[in-house]
Structure formats: structure tokens, C-alpha cells
Amino acid sequence: MRIRSDITLHRRAELVLFRVDECTYLVELRFWSVILVTVQIDRIRLVTVPVELSAPLRTSDGIHKSREATLIEITDSQGYVGWGENVAPTGVHYVGESHQDSVQTMRDQFIPLLVSREVAVEEMDRNGWWGTEAFNFAKHALESAVWDLHARKENTSLKNILGGQLDSIVVGVVVGMSDTIDEVVAECVQRRNEGYRRIKIKISPGHDIEVVRQVRAVLGDEYLLQVDANGAYTVEHIEHLNQLDAFNVQFIEQPFAHDDIDSHIALARQGRVRVCMDESISSRKDLEQMLDLGACSVVNIKPSRVGGIGEAVAMHNIVRARGVDAWVGGMLETGIGRASCLAVASLPGFTMTPDLSASRRYFARDITDPFEMHDGEIRVPKGPGIGVVPAPDILASDAIRIETVFER
Ligand code: MG
Helix, strand or coil: CCEECCCCCCCCEEEEEEEECCEEEEEEEEEEECCCCEECEEEEEEEEEEEEEEEEEEECCEEEEEEEEEEEEEEECCCCEEEEEECCCCCCCECCECHHHHHHHHHHHHHHHHHCCCEEHHHCCCCCCCCCCCCHHHHHHHHHHHHHHHHHHCCCEHHHHHCCCCCEEECCEEECCCCCHHHHHHHHHHHHHHCCCEEEEECECCECHHHHHHHHHHHCCCCEEEEECCCCECHHHHHHHHHHHHHCCCCEECCECCCCHHHHHHHHHHCCCCEEECCCCCCHHHHHHHHHHCCCCEEEECCCCCCCHHHHHHHHHHHHHHCCEEEECCCCCCHHHHHHHHHHHCCCCCCCCCCCCCHHHHECCCCCCCCCCECCEEECCCCCECCCCCCHHHHCCCCCEEEEEEEC
16 A cells, blocks of 8 residues: 655644545545744844933842843744843852853854744754753743744734733832832832732841831732742741731742752641742742742743743643732833733733833833733733834844844
């Protein structure tokens, strides 16, 4: 028997013609066949934009007054353009990846890999696609630009492609550390009056219980309040941290170092304050492991930290299936990164308020049209792709640097 394989599959094709000897057969497939749409990349540019924060943000790893936004612009052979953003923090090593190292890795390692392949974005989250487990921020920056391009080609929003359900999202805001408790309290009141319905306070040893006590006193018992330690505590602080239970704190985020799993398990098992993990979970493998160990009952999923939108969606599917509370964290993204985070945050398994505040919370002027908050909510962009692009006058500004890294 000879079988000729002149079979054309269309996206979601159900019928296939094939020929055996002189007879033609029409066969109904019993499964859905999906051909992955591939992207052929013609040009990649790195666009570096200096942005001033609207107010300094002090966390346990330093004071942040400004940052350099690194945008990635990918153009395909049909002229479609996708935008991504590398949000690896400037000046600090965040779980081993500084902004400088991250951008260099994109330029020297990942972009040559990307342009050597026909790219199907759905495959990019697979283990091994990038050839390394490191440099998640760099992977995410490029992958998110391909997602934007992919959705624009399909003429639909990233939210729709990912299966997002919310058109508008209740968002939270982070209040950093200050020199005095009064300053923290004043900022919390200001943010609540701006319309935020949830506040997360940064804490560290010496700047914790009394701060939370005073903030809770002015915000009232029902207001949603969380704390984030960015790994500033050690196992000796467990009893101290349990005092937070008296102030109806929704959870404590990343109390211990990212690799101090035993202390997280110890705190989580005492059951008085819920434990959320951020820096400890960088992949779906980490996620499954931490949940199996009982190290946390809430998860902060940042698409940039976990290496891409695809990985974030896969992790969302895990927490949803296991009934675990989760939310989308932010990394001081400009409008480019914020737009794609909002699309991810619109997925139904994200049960808690994300750290995705309005543009004015972060920047004197955003790179895109600003994201505004109304009644405590921000709308998820509806336009094709991520629904926003950098403002033309910003792209034309003398202050930015544009580097063509690849051109076919
Ligand atoms: Mg955090």
C-alpha cells in the first residue's frame, strides 16, 4: 500500500483527503489539529528610555528614584510590530539577574537564537527553548514582544488570545518604606483616597509591626492590607512575624530569602499568617514543589520573573486547578510591560488583587498613553496585541537610544 501524504491541514481542520493507490478517501479526524502560526523576524531593535519615578521607592534592597526602561521592538516579514519590555531591576541583582546582564544576554545570546528559528510563540515557554534556565527577565522581554506581534497578526487582543475574562481589574498599590511611620501612614491614606482598594506595605526588621498597627488603625478593619518583606527576615523572626496576625493582614509576602524554604514552611505551618511566595517561585516546577511542601498558600506570579507570558499562564493553570490563591505582581513596568501584565491578570484563576497600579503612581510621564484608574479599577486594553505602543514623541526624543541588534 502506498500512501501519498499530500495533506493540507488548516487550523482546526477536521477533514483530510488522502489517496491510497487510485482511490481518494475523505477521513474525519477525531481530534483537533492546530498548526502553530510561525513568525519570521526581519528586525529587532532595543530602545532605551530614561524614565523618572513620580516618587522614590524605598524597599529593603535600596531607594529607587529612576530607571532606564529597555523596550524591545520586533518587526516580522509582513511588517507587523510587537513590543516587549525588559524589567530586570537597575542596579541590583534580583535573584541573580541585573538589568545590565539581562540586556547583554538578550543581545548576545537570545536574539541570535530567536532569529535563527521560525518562531511559534506557544512553544516558547517550553523547558529548553532558550537553552538555559537562567535570565528569565531577558526571556520574558523577547517572548512578550512575540506575543504582542502574534496577537496583532491575529487582529485580536492579547487578553483574548490568552483566555482572559475580565475587561477591568481591581488593582492594588505598593507603599514603600519611609524615614518615619507618619510618612507611611500619610501615603497609605493618600493612596486610599486616590481610590485604591488594596495596599501592600513593604516591611523589614525594625519597620514592621508598629507600622502595620498604625496603618491598620487609620484604614479601618475591613480595608485590604498586605505586607511584603522581600526576604528580609530569618527563622528567628517567626514568632515576631506572627504578631501581624492581630492586624488582619491578608498575607506576608516572601518573609525569608528566596532559597530559605524551610523557614517559609515553618511559618506557613503555624497557620497564623498566610504566607505568599514571590522570589522563591520562578517556574511551574518551583510552584508545584512549593505547594507540595506547604511552603505557601498564596503565590505572586510575575510574568517577567518566571521567564515569560507562556510560563505565567501555565502557572496560572496549576494554581487554578489546585485551588490556590494567586495574583499578578509588577516590576515597575512602563505602559508596555503593564499592558501585557494586565492581559495576564485578566485570567480567571487570579483570585487576588494585582500590583498593577495606574501610570501616575510610578512615572511623571509614562512611555505609552497612561493607564488611569477609575473606581479602583484599570481597564484591560482591548486593541490588537497589548493595545498600546510607545508615544511617537518619546520615540523621537533625543534622550532615547535605539540600537538595531538584528536586521535581515
Ligand atoms: Mg514581592
